[in-house]
Amino acid sequence: MGTTRVNFRIPDELVERADIAAKITHKNRTEIVIEALRSYLNEIEDEDAFNEAIVELYLEDEINFDVLKTFIGRQDAEAVRASKAVLDQGDDLADELAGL
Numbered sequence: 720m721g722t723t724r725v726n727f728r729i730p731d732e733l734v735e736r737a738d739i740a741a742k743i744t745h746k747n748r749t750e751i752v753i754e755a756l757r758s759y760l761n762e763i764e765d766e767d768a769f770n771e772a773i774v775e776l777y778l779e780d781e782i783n784f785d786v787l788k789t790f791i792g793r794q795d796a797e798a799v800r801a802s803k804a805v806l807d808q809g810d811d812l813a814d815e816l817a818g819l
Contacts, residue, residue, distance in 0.1 A: 734748075737752060737755075764790060770790065770791055773787060773790045773791060774787070774799055777799060777800075777803070778799075778803055778806070784796060784800055787800075
């Protein structure tokens with residue numbers, strides 16, 4: 720798993736708290752931020768509304784199948800992909816019929 724260097728601003732108060740947590744836990748600031756972000760993402764990804772939004776992004780072609788699979792799992796992603804194929808075929812058929 721690779722890493723990417725990012726640059727963003729964090730309120731001073733949160734930096735201070737992260738630094739204290741890092742000192743107490745013998746970790747560095749980066750490890751504290753990674754753990755906090757990972758925890759937040761794990762929590763939000765368990766919410767139904769989040770998963771529904773991920774599926775919507777896939778159906779609207781804003782994310783690819785691999786991203787969908789990462790969030791909702793292979794089996795559910797395969798089901799969504801199959802449903803999307805059926806929906807796309809229905810749209811194509813409706814367009815053909817409208818042209819008659």
